Amino acid sequence: MHIGIERRPARRGLAVAFGLALTLSLAACGDPEEDEAGPADGGAGSSEDAGVNTSPDQDRIRTDEVADIAALVPEEIRDRGTLEVVNSVGTVPPLNFYATDDETVIGVETDIATLVGDVLGLEVEFSTVDWANIFVGLDSGRYDAGFGNITVTEERKDKYDFATYRLDNVAFEAQAGADWSVEGPEDVAGRTIGVGSGTNQEQILISWSEQNVAAGLEPTDIRYYQNATDYYLALSSGRLDAYLGPNPSAVYHARISGDTEIIGSISGAGDELQGEIAATTKKDNGLVEALAAALNEVIENGSYGEVLDRWGLAGEAVEKSRINPPGLPRQDG
Structure with a gap:
């Protein structure tokens, strides 16, 4: 071929x-x-x-x-x-x-x-x-x-x-050895999560934070990043609990670097559709x-x-x- x-x-x-x-x-x-x-x-x-x-x-x-x-x-x-x-x-x-x-x-x-x-x-x-x-x-x-x-x-x-x-899918990437995981909105209540502006990931985080507030939980502190250098530095310094981005690139980075791990993945379409x-x-x-x-x-x-x-x-x-x-x-x- x-x-x-x-x-x-x-x-x-x-x-x-x-x-x-x-x-x-x-x-x-x-x-x-x-x-x-x-x-x-x-x-x-x-x-x-x-x-x-x-x-x-x-x-x-x-x-x-x-x-x-x-x-x-x-x-x-x-x-x-x-x-x-x-x-x-x-x-x-x-x-x-x-x-x-x-x-x-x-x-x-x-x-x-x-x-x-x-x-x-x-x-x-x-x-x-x-x-x-x-x-x-x-x-x-x-x-x-x-x-x-x-x-x-x-x-x-x-x-x-x-x-x-x-x-x-999109994935939550955290520093290696993280002692928490993400399965649903309540897991990001009170957490500081990085995301790219204008993405479906941002929409998911905003929606989850609003759900948590309506349920009496803390909102998510959403921080915006434009490039990998900045959000990986924020992860390594502890300024971010996790970054929500495309699953393939997150998986690859975690595999190659050994510095991060995937603590949860969800549909990029949100809660209603895979x-x-x-x-x-x-x-x-x-x-x-x-x-x-x-x-x-x-x-x-x-x-x-x-x-x-x-x-x-x-x-x-x-x-x-x-x-x-x-x-x-x-x-x-």
Whole structure:
């Protein structure tokens, strides 16, 4: 299987992988390039020290073609022989990011897309574009599918079909050795919690704090941070009890640094809905059934689980790929 990379919009250094956790806006639902942050302090080890391969030589987990599923692919794509996959690369492992050569795109999204291509018997051609151009390219038919940490939303379902493959979670990250955990609103009553402004995480914290006050508990002291350096310094100095951010970057940082740990994770959609990340394709183009079937094949044969384990995201596994499940509600209500 050939994996090609289109010329990307800007060259980025990998820097210290664990320190580039983004304050991803889940209100924007999966944009991996928002609010980029610099390296965090803390004397953490390297990715290689923690057994994470960030080199261009990925030795990706692969699987076999399944003829019955490959037959579901629309004729035009089958005849072409390639699956044109579009993504957007940020600097936040373990999503799509650049390897140590600053050229090769690696990460959990890339690995899952590769497995899907294997099952469908198609050569995967990756194109790396700005976030907004994922959707422009899908609209025009230039790309077949997006694998870019894209969250299912009701608004997006008007224009796109989705086949889910990961839970969309956010996580509370605290200093290693924390003696408390978060399962619900009462656990953050009276706590000082960091968050990114304008994110779904902020909305969740505000809602939880209001619930606690209504129940006679202390409000949450919500502090705002724009980059990883600042909030990890606040964690290490004890000025923050925890930081609420995207689960993948929090898990990766905790794994690489050893300085922090995850003390709780919840749906990025809030209390009422489990958000899901999905392969995204133009609505009614006939591809979504093949994508979902391929994803269910790799879930069943175990290769999907191997990929998630590789990147530390077993907690975001789905039991089954679903087509167009309930998504985050429309912003206009």
